[in-house]
Amino acid sequence: xxxxxxxxxxxxxxxxxxxxxxxxxxxxxxxxxxxxxx
Amino acid sequence: xxxxxxxxxxxxxxxxxxxxxxxxxxxxxxxxxxxxxxxxxxxxxxxxxxxxxxxxxxxxxxxxxxxxxxxxxxxxxxxxxxxxxxxxxxxxxxxxxxxxxxxxxxxxxxxxxxxxxxxxxxxxxxxxxxxxxxxxxxxxxxxxxxxxxxxxxxxxxxxxxxxxxxxxxxxxxxxxxxxxxxxxxxxxxxxxxxxxxxxxxxxxxxxxxxxxxxxxxxxxxxxxxxxxxxxxxxxxxxxxxxxxxxxxxxxxxxx
Numbered sequence: 001x002x003x004x005x006x007x008x009x010x011x012x013x014x015x016x017x018x019x020x021x022x023x024x025x026x027x028x029x030x031x032x033x034x035x036x037x038x
Numbered sequence: 039x040x041x042x043x044x045x046x047x048x049x050x051x052x053x054x055x056x057x058x059x060x061x062x063x064x065x066x067x068x069x070x071x072x073x074x075x076x077x078x079x080x081x082x083x084x085x086x087x088x089x090x091x092x093x094x095x096x097x098x099x100x101x102x103x104x105x106x107x108x109x110x111x112x113x114x115x116x117x118x119x120x121x122x123x124x125x126x127x128x129x130x131x132x133x134x135x136x137x138x139x140x141x142x143x144x145x146x147x148x149x150x151x152x153x154x155x156x157x158x159x160x161x162x163x164x165x166x167x168x169x170x171x172x173x174x175x176x177x178x179x180x181x182x183x184x185x186x187x188x189x190x191x192x193x194x195x196x197x198x199x200x201x202x203x204x205x206x207x208x209x210x211x212x213x214x215x216x217x218x219x220x221x222x223x224x225x226x227x228x229x230x231x232x233x234x235x236x237x238x239x240x241x242x243x244x245x246x247x248x249x250x251x252x253x254x255x256x257x258x259x260x261x262x263x264x265x266x267x268x269x270x271x272x273x274x275x276x277x278x279x280x281x282x283x284x285x286x287x288x289x290x291x292x293x
Contacts, residue, residue: 005109006092009177013087017083017087020081024272024276028076038246
């Protein structure tokens, strides 16, 4: 795998992890809302 | 200024009254420490990805079979941290189970099941990344290597825990029996992760300290372990709170 391939791989990884991060953030907001308004 | 120096209708008095009737709000950005830590975690993991794929060197000890790229060994930066985070998670699950058995606090039981569920997820991810790497390094996805066998046993042990929980309806009995099972994790997890693989005379996995690695490789692996463990505890916290909400809603429906 050349450097270009590794850059692509890093970019795809960053997108996946950022997506997971934002999903967890939205989950955090939803759970906090549920905890506040039973 | 003396009180009543100006009449109530005087602009200075009006302004002073308006000011005193309002709640004084501090000026500036309200710092949410937990949120700041989450963003820091995101930056940390991005840093680990960047270092793992673009900065850290490829170890000569992980060359790969003929025809495969030695770059595949970069999977170590994800495989090892996930396995270590799952180990910490199983230990945390055992700890919370012990707390439940000791103090009978239902939230400790929820924390325990959340830890074991998320750990199992990390364990599966470690196994899958390991299997992909195994195909590249050793020619097959599964070789019954001592470490592969022991992690498979760990998954069976904790899958049985979830099955056990699912089989008991009464919440208190479920919490008591499943906590008694999960507390065994204090012995089972270290045995399966560290002792059993070392008991075998032959392993395809490198012995601890046996692989020739540059210091920077170890540094990125440690950074990955810190990042994935923090991610684990965030996910465990979310799962635990979601379980508490589920339980509360079930209670409300029954009432």
